[in-house]
Amino acid sequence: MNDIGRVITEIRMEGTSVLQKPDEFMLIGRGRSAVVFKIPGEQKVLKVFYPDFVHLARLEASIYQELSNNDYYPSFYEGGEGYVVLEYLEGLTFYECLIQGIVITEEMIEKVDQALNYARMKGLNPSDTHLQNVMLLSNGGVRVIDVVRFRQTRICTHWEDLKVAYDHFYSTRFFPKKYPVWFIEMIIRLYRKGLIRLKKRK
Ligand SMILES: Nc1ncnc2c1ncn2[C@@H]1O[C@H](COP(=O)(O)OP(=O)(O)OP(=O)(O)O)[C@@H](O)[C@H]1O
Ligand SMILES: [Mg+2]
DSSP, X not given: OOHHHHHHHHOEEETTEEEEOOTTSEEEEEOSSEEEEEOTTSSEEEEXXXXXXXXXXXXXXXXXXXXXXXXXSOOEEXXXXXXXXXXXXXXXXXXXXXXXXXXXXXXXXXXXXXXHHHHHHTTOOOOOOOGGGEEEETTSOEEEOOXXXXXXXXXXXXXXXXXXXXXXXXTSTTSOSOOXXXXXXXXXXXXXXXXXXXXXXX
């Protein structure tokens, strides 16, 4: 068993709660299907799927193997039962940028578009690209994380909808660039309930 294999046996989760983990592994992110730990002393993270989502690990590993030679995606190092090891990205998700008031530029949006186009070129169907799945790096680069749903056949409009919201509201002069968490969460909830519909400008 390698080091990561050993670490995995020391992590205990129930539902979406982490009950036990090695002290030196800092929890740096959470999603609907996994938690992400920084691996100490290395520029790597360990993404561990919740018990009900363990099956997604091999799927995500195989998708990363197709994408991670491209600069817009984190490098993929290894995968196993319920986990993947990826390059640690130092920076902020676009969600965190909105909260901290760090301006999301058109150039950043274009970079995400290029990343998603690359995935399409590889025969994938980029899906679930939302504010917490795109990151602005400290060096100005942009990365798309969380590619686990890139092989689904269903059409996902999350990213297109975000771009419409960006064009209509965010990029206009009068709109603030910094938002409280409760406000963003309220918009996300309304959007998920289908109470906000966005139309592309002709
Ligand atoms: N390579 C990475 N480097 C740094 N932080 C990361 C990395 N990968 C993920 N994170 C952080 O962990 C969070 C959760 O990771 P991820 O989006 O992969 O989980 P998920 O459960 O698949 O998410 P979702 O709810 O979108 O399905 C991210 O939003 C981000 O904050
Ligand atoms: Mg995510």
